[in-house]
Amino acid sequence: MPKRPSHAYELFYWPGIQGRGEFVRLAFEAAGVPYVDVGRLPASRGGGSAAVERLLEERGPWLTPLGPPALRHGKVLVAQTAAILQWLAPRLGLVPRDEGSRLRAHQLQLTIADLVAEVHDTHHPIAVSLYYEDQRREAAHRAAFLLRERIPMYLGYLDGALDSNPNPAGKGRVLVGRGLSYVDLSTFQMVAGLRYAFPRAMARQERRVPRLGALHDRVAALPRIAAYLASERRIPFNEWGIFRHYPELDRAAKSPRRKRA
């Protein structure tokens, strides 16, 4: 494998999906800081899924990740999306310096991670090792509750967090501090993913959380992000990732099987 400079940021994630790796990609892209997306390099350059799998087998002084994404920089190896971003964001200028802002950012990121897991498990409510097609009925039941109860709760919470930003220069516009942070980028990704997966449900729901939609649109228009989204580096949403468009799940909200108020 050719040697890359030891000061390079190396992201390890599966090559064919946005997945949880996308939250890390967006941070690098917004900051304009170069990174190596190892899984998307050709195998001849030490990349591909095999490189990600090798990392999960590697034994060294740092904790071996249970799964990707993982980020390597020099001697540091860090996994778990929220932990990666917490470590990385100060180095990219994507979070304010004060402890209050950093605590706020990390809590919001962990809340987004909870929603991401709930969205993923909606198309896989029984087992990640089964195909969606083998758990469609259960997925439809779960989707009804996701769309009626869970997504409104999370979106309302994040919309409220925009309004409760204690920094007067950022209030209503960004989630932490006065300027763009990694949490805004993750929120952009979450709104984009939900719009892809559930276009009908989101068209209705976004009326009640206008600040979130506006944040999505402002992030998408940032020159570096706009260039990234138009590039081949942005993997299109697809039905192997977290946010999947199954029209039958988008319609599920109409008839939840609900027994308890």
Added chain:
Amino acid sequence: MPKRPSHAYELFYWPGIQGRGEFVRLAFEAAGVPYVDVGRLPASRGGGSAAVERLLEERGPWLTPLGPPALRHGKVLVAQTAAILQWLAPRLGLVPRDEGSRLRAHQLQLTIADLVAEVHDTHHPIAVSLYYEDQRREAAHRAAFLLRERIPMYLGYLDGALDSNPNPAGKGRVLVGRGLSYVDLSTFQMVAGLRYAFPRAMARQERRVPRLGALHDRVAALPRIAAYLASERRIPFNEWGIFRHYPELDRAAKSPRRKRA
């Protein structure tokens, strides 16, 4: 409401269950540091579920939690279990000082949080707002995969992390550094909960992860933890929390509905 000293640690969590609050309680108990378990105080002293609910409605300079547990100390309010422990552990002497150890601890705690969420969703695979009894069939399907695939994966990973602790004085005995950390306490809680919920399945599985069982037993024997477990402060496991004993789910591993290798 009577005023408590502003330097007190106040934990906000539902009073009737161990739940996610237990990971925080164990840290205080192991450190021998006093804390106020606000939800378990009588209403006449400003406690009870109502006090937890008030916190979730409160608007202030710190992020309002989406849900408990939350910890207040002076002007700091922090929610999300892993974020609480990351903030709290240095103050309780429950994590080493160096960055590598702290990163390792946080990643392991986030991985435990992932397992906790998977265990919870096993008895609620369709919706948290439905009773278990309304999703029993789906729960049995999911439990089969949880016990066959997911729990072995997580337990094997954590057992391996004990062995890969880069500190020679802690290797094989604790997960981070040379002495007890909050991650060991959380691992204790996870093993205790899994033993309660799935006694048959765990009796088989623990044979393959002997270091984890030994860690559980050493933590349980620590004088402060032993005293806590014997006290009324330790809420018994029950069928309202995360780890629930439904015998039909413990037996589910025998016949997973599995179509894909």
